Structure formats: structure tokens, C-alpha cells
Amino acid sequence: MDEANESAVALTVNGRAVSVTAGADTPLLAVLRQDLHLKGSRIGCSEGYCGACTVLLDGNPVQSCAMPLEAAAGRAVTTIEGVASTAAGEAVRQAFIAEQAAQCGYCTNGIIMTVTGLMSRQPATSRADIIAVLDERNLCRCGSHARVLRALDRAMATLAGGRA
Ligand code: FES
Ligand code: FES
Known part of the structure; x- marks a missing residue:
């Protein structure tokens, strides 16, 4: 990842305000697992089909592998944890x-x-x-x-x- 293209994105995860610095198109799943160490959201197809990576975004289920981090900015994410x-x-x-x-x-x-x-x-x-x-x-x-x-x-x- 080119650090020049990274920016800080603020969101709430499991009730906790967090700020993550990553490329805006980094998948939310990668941020949850790698940056926030929440490994319960699984890596399956990575193409939005299987649902193994499902989290709630403002209460609605989304496939986090297919959702860019920037789409979660300012929103509430709930994971299995x-x-x-x-x-x-x-x-x-x-x-x-x-x-x-x-x-x-x-x-x-x-x-x-x-x-x-x-x-x-x-x-x-x-x-x-x-x-x-x-x-x-x-x-x-x-x-x-x-x-x-x-x-x-x-x-x-x-x-x-x-x-x-
Ligand atoms: S890993 Fe299959 S839908 Fe996300
Ligand atoms: S894929 Fe093994 S229990 Fe569903």
C-alpha cells in the first residue's frame, strides 16, 4: 500500500470509537482482522458471495470483504465479538x-x-x-x-x- 494514499478513518466498532489509518479502499474485513485483531469475521470467498465475513453496519448485515473501509466512516460496525x-x-x-x-x-x-x-x-x-x-x-x-x-x-x- 502506498502510504501517500492512506488516511485516518474514524468509525465505531462494537461500541468503541476507533481510528484506522489505511487506504480508503482497503476492505473492512482486513481492517477488522489485521488492524483491530477481531478474527471472528471469517475470510471465505473474498468476493461478497459466501457471507462468512458478515458484520452489521448500523445494524444491517454487510459482507465486510466487499466493503471498503471508507464506506464505514462515521458508522457503527458490530462483529461477532x-x-x-x-x-x-x-x-x-x-x-x-x-x-x-x-x-x-x-x-x-x-x-x-x-x-x-x-x-x-x-x-x-x-x-x-x-x-x-x-x-x-x-x-x-x-x-x-x-x-x-x-x-x-x-x-x-x-x-x-x-x-x-
Ligand atoms: S468472504 Fe465470502 S462474502 Fe466475504
Ligand atoms: S460451512 Fe461448515 S458448518 Fe457451515
């Missing part, structure tokens, strides 16, 4: 643990982030809605889908109980 800070994130995280909803686990953090984003924005979201979003955004090559669906059901029940 910070997902438990919301009721939805903690419910999803606990449900995945309870259902052991992974095989190799490489896709799991990305799936948790996508589901958390959806459940946070739409607390009464349906199982069908979540499946549709996962079909669009997250790949699992191990076929752990049945366990993931059990975890989704558990998380939705937990959140519905909290609203009752």
Missing part, C-alpha cells in the same frame, strides 16, 4: 450454542450476524423471512442447515418470551 450486546444477538448466540448449530463452524459467525441483524430490525420476523435472507446471503458447505433452523426456532422463542 460484540454480538451479545443486544438482546437479539445474545438470544441467537445462545441458541446456536444450545443446538450445537455448526459442523466445521466456518460459516457460523456470518450466519449469526445475518440472523441477528434481521431479528433486531424486525423482532416479529418470520422463520420463512429468515430462511429467505440466509439463502440469499450465507453459504454453508457442511449442510448444517437443520441445526441452524433449530437454533433459529429457539432464538425466536426466546425473544418472543421476552416480549410477552
Whole structure:
């Protein structure tokens, strides 16, 4: 990277204000993993297809490998390391643990982030809605889908109980 093209970009990551000096087109995923040492966002296809790198940007799931750092300037990023800070994130995280909803686990953090984003924005979201979003955004090559669906059901029940 040509240092002359680097600049400081300020953003919030997991509730903490940070400033990162990097090229503006450096992928957010690289900044999270290399500069901020948050390794939970996985490197998969690096082309925006597999969803292993999913984080929340202002609450919405994004593929961080395909997002330049400058696009996150002034915005709030949540990674798997910070997902438990919301009721939805903690419910999803606990449900995945309870259902052991992974095989190799490489896709799991990305799936948790996508589901958390959806459940946070739409607390009464349906199982069908979540499946549709996962079909669009997250790949699992191990076929752990049945366990993931059990975890989704558990998380939705937990959140519905909290609203009752
Ligand atoms: S690593 Fe980002 S979508 Fe595959
Ligand atoms: S559990 Fe291995 S890719 Fe999903």
C-alpha cells in the first residue's frame, strides 16, 4: 500500500470509537482482522458471495470483504465479538450454542450476524423471512442447515418470551 494514499478513518466498532489509518479502499474485513485483531469475521470467498465475513453496519448485515473501509466512516460496525450486546444477538448466540448449530463452524459467525441483524430490525420476523435472507446471503458447505433452523426456532422463542 502506498502510504501517500492512506488516511485516518474514524468509525465505531462494537461500541468503541476507533481510528484506522489505511487506504480508503482497503476492505473492512482486513481492517477488522489485521488492524483491530477481531478474527471472528471469517475470510471465505473474498468476493461478497459466501457471507462468512458478515458484520452489521448500523445494524444491517454487510459482507465486510466487499466493503471498503471508507464506506464505514462515521458508522457503527458490530462483529461477532460484540454480538451479545443486544438482546437479539445474545438470544441467537445462545441458541446456536444450545443446538450445537455448526459442523466445521466456518460459516457460523456470518450466519449469526445475518440472523441477528434481521431479528433486531424486525423482532416479529418470520422463520420463512429468515430462511429467505440466509439463502440469499450465507453459504454453508457442511449442510448444517437443520441445526441452524433449530437454533433459529429457539432464538425466536426466546425473544418472543421476552416480549410477552
Ligand atoms: S468472504 Fe466475504 S462474502 Fe465470502
Ligand atoms: S458448518 Fe461448515 S460451512 Fe457451515
